[in-house]
Amino acid sequence: MSNAILMSSGSDIDFMIHGLFPVDFFGNEVWITTSHVCILIVMLLMLALGVVANIKMRHATEVPDMLQNLLELLVEKLDGIVFGTMGKIAAPIYRNYILTIFVFIFLSNISGLFGLRPPTADYGTTLSMGLITFTLIHVAQFKNNSLKQIWTDMCSPLPPWLPIWFPINLISEIAVPISLSLRLFANVLSGTVIMALVYGLLGKLALIWPAALHVYLDLFSGAIQTYVFCMLTMTYISQNYAAE
Amino acid sequence: MNITGHDLIMACSAIGAGLAVIAGIGPGIGQGIAAGHGAAAVGRNPGAKGDIMSTMLLGQAVAETTGLYGLVIALLLLFVQPLG
Numbered sequence: 001m002s003n004a005i006l007m008s009s010g011s012d013i014d015f016m017i018h019g020l021f022p023v024d025f026f027g028n029e030v031w032i033t034t035s036h037v038c039i040l041i042v043m044l045l046m047l048a049l050g051v052v053a054n055i056k057m058r059h060a061t062e063v064p065d066m067l068q069n070l071l072e073l074l075v076e077k078l079d080g081i082v083f084g085t086m087g088k089i090a091a092p093i094y095r096n097y098i099l100t101i102f103v104f105i106f107l108s109n110i111s112g113l114f115g116l117r118p119p120t121a122d123y124g125t126t127l128s129m130g131l132i133t134f135t136l137i138h139v140a141q142f143k144n145n146s147l148k149q150i151w152t153d154m155c156s157p158l159p160p161w162l163p164i165w166f167p168i169n170l171i172s173e174i175a176v177p178i179s180l181s182l183r184l185f186a187n188v189l190s191g192t193v194i195m196a197l198v199y200g201l202l203g204k205l206a207l208i209w210p211a212a213l214h215v216y217l218d219l220f221s222g223a224i225q226t227y228v229f230c231m232l233t234m235t236y237i238s239q240n241y242a243a244e
Numbered sequence: 245m246n247i248t249g250h251d252l253i254m255a256c257s258a259i260g261a262g263l264a265v266i267a268g269i270g271p272g273i274g275q276g277i278a279a280g281h282g283a284a285a286v287g288r289n290p291g292a293k294g295d296i297m298s299t300m301l302l303g304q305a306v307a308e309t310t311g312l313y314g315l316v317i318a319l320l321l322l323f324v325q326p327l328g
Contacts, residue, residue, distance in 0.1 A: 016323070179309060182309070182312065182313065182316060183305075183306075183308070183309045183312060185316075186309075186312035186313070186315055186316050187308070187312060189316075189319070190312070190315055193319070224301055224305050225305065227301075227302070227305075228302060228305040228306065231302055232306075
């Protein structure tokens with residue numbers, strides 16, 4: 001298993017997803033891949049973080065120590081971002097979700113630093129997150145608008161009795177999860193490919209200086225893409241809430 | 245030397261992958277324009293540096309998407325080999 005997951009500095013270039021073992025899923029053969037294992041590791045880490053945070057905040061002190069400071073900073077900053085983007089009505093509904101995907105995508109993106117293959121470099125992961133966003137957008141849309149209003153929006157530049165623009169608006173709605181997921185996937189994958197090429201082709205020469213590449217490709221790019229994904233999710237969802 | 249049909253498809257896929265990453269020109273120009281305007285905005289109003297930075301980075305990351313589509317196509321052609 002460790003050979004498949006760890007991106008060791010061998011002579012071969014290796015950035016593909018490896019199947020570990022097949023399982024029978026309602027008569028179909030489904031492979032458990034390294035992406036599943038990496039997602040599980042990230043999720044266990046998040047779970048541990050959540051449990052530790054819960055225990056910590058139960059015994060919260062007035063003068064915060066290291067961990068409490070960190071947790072309060074994270075929650076406060078993200079609450080600020082969510083409230084600033086979504087407004088007072090929508091923000092309390094979605095802030096837990098945004099915090100969860102923020103932590104998940106960030107930990108996934110930087111897991112390349114710890115020798116894992118980032119789970120977000122698998123299109124299955126990012127497409128499912130894009131589809132969750134798509135579902136949330138349309139649940140919010142049908143909750144907050146009447147059917148007549150939605151129809152008017154879908155025929156938007158022309159009057160509602162002339163639905164010539166309807167197919168084009170439909171395509172632009174369907175393009176939302178695809179562009180969201182491809183953006184995240186391609187960014188993380190390009191970082192993974194470049195690091196695999198550096199380690200695979202240079203071998204022994206890649207000693208200390210690839211740390212700079214890791215800082216840019218894993219940390220900087222990963223953080224920016226996390227922010228972009230959460231920001232776009234919030235913007236798309238809050239379009240369906242009337243401004244207060 | 246015998247060139248089979250599969251070899252021809254592989255060679256053409258490699259050329260196609262090279263052509264697909266030409267898409268990187270667009271985001272390069274776009275991000276440069278965004279960064280230039282960001283620098284001008286910081287010069288005009290240094291107090292708003294934080295807001296300008298975050299807006300600029302968000303816009304650049306969104307503008308990057310079209311180039312990444314080209315990259316995805318190139319990687320598909322090279323490693324998934326849908327045609328061969």
